[in-house]
Amino acid sequence: MRCYSVKRLLNRYVDKEIDETTKKFMEEHLKVCALCKKELEALLLMKHVISKKEKLEIDKNFISLLEKRLMEEKPDNETHYLTEMNYLAQRTAPVLLTLAVLVMIIIFAFYNDSQVMKDYMDNVFISKDIPVL
Amino acid sequence: MKSDFDLIEEITAGDAAAFRVLIEKHQKHVINVIYSMTGQVQDAHDIAQEVFIKVYKNLAYFKMKAKFSTWIYRIAINETYNYIKKEKKHGFIKESERQNIKTFENIESRETQELVNKAIEKLPYKYRVVLVLKEIEDLSYKQISETLNCRIGTVESRLFRARNILKKTLLPYYKEGC
Numbered sequence A: 001m002r003c004y005s006v007k008r009l010l011n012r013y014v015d016k017e018i019d020e021t022t023k024k025f026m027e028e029h030l031k032v033c034a035l036c037k038k039e040l041e042a043l044l045l046m047k048h049v050i051s052k053k054e055k056l057e058i059d060k061n062f063i064s065l066l067e068k069r070l071m072e073e074k075p076d077n078e079t080h081y082l083t084e085m086n087y088l089a090q091r092t093a094p095v096l097l098t099l100a101v102l103v104m105i106i107i108f109a110f111y112n113d114s115q116v117m118k119d120y121m122d123n124v125f126i127s128k129d130i131p132v133l
Numbered sequence B: 001m002k003s004d005f006d007l008i009e010e011i012t013a014g015d016a017a018a019f020r021v022l023i024e025k026h027q028k029h030v031i032n033v034i035y036s037m038t039g040q041v042q043d044a045h046d047i048a049q050e051v052f053i054k055v056y057k058n059l060a061y062f063k064m065k066a067k068f069s070t071w072i073y074r075i076a077i078n079e080t081y082n083y084i085k086k087e088k089k090h091g092f093i094k095e096s097e098r099q100n101i102k103t104f105e106n107i108e109s110r111e112t113q114e115l116v117n118k119a120i121e122k123l124p125y126k127y128r129v130v131l132v133l134k135e136i137e138d139l140s141y142k143q144i145s146e147t148l149n150c151r152i153g154t155v156e157s158r159l160f161r162a163r164n165i166l167k168k169t170l171l172p173y174y175k176e177g178c
């Protein structure tokens, strides 16, 4: 392998994105070429320096703050799963269902009542003009 | 531990607790990626809030055949890009807030950290993204290419350029060979 090819593949080499055969060829070259070896060392050193980069401590209130914001958001489409609207709908659903059933019962009763009245009137009417058999 | 897919199904079925678990699982990565690209602690948290709100609102559109982490990284990168664009437009690039941050490293390495942070923040955005996903998040070239929706060759060449620029800043006395 020539310096040019090795240099080009050094990034892949340090990132372990290389197949075993190519790796072998590279390592053979690195054993004998001081310049390429120096390149590799520079790359590894840089990786090491970056790995020392601080890790940020996350604000402990991050999630509760997010949940609060999601609750406050106005629902603008049906993909809101936990919004107040949805919550309200879930809570009021049984009440609405009961109300609906009650209304049905009243209507049914009223309808039945009027049917009774109609039947009564029919009977009266029939009994008046047609002799009962 | 439940998989992301299981959690997403529970959330879309209306389970609020599942969303909390999903955030707990990904918040560290999301905030750290944004922080690595902006250098701003408070802004990184604020942008991450926007990211999770976007995630929440768009969960129904998330395609289960993709990896959730790829999707969330993509949203984080886009939100960070919008933030940087806005900051530039308003003409105020904030100085790093790092002086007040508690770190896990000792005081001696503070100077080195400061140098690394500044060097990364100065990289052009497209190089910075690839470098952060590789060096900070340790994603593979394939994962980075999926996240950014570009070819692996593009990831490779951007990483190569990013490292070349960094090398000049971080290792100024390290003479190049060949």
Ligand SMILES: [Zn+2]
Residues within 6 Å of the ligand: A002, A003, A004, A006, A029, A033, A034, A035, A036, A037, B178
């Ligand atoms: Zn060589």
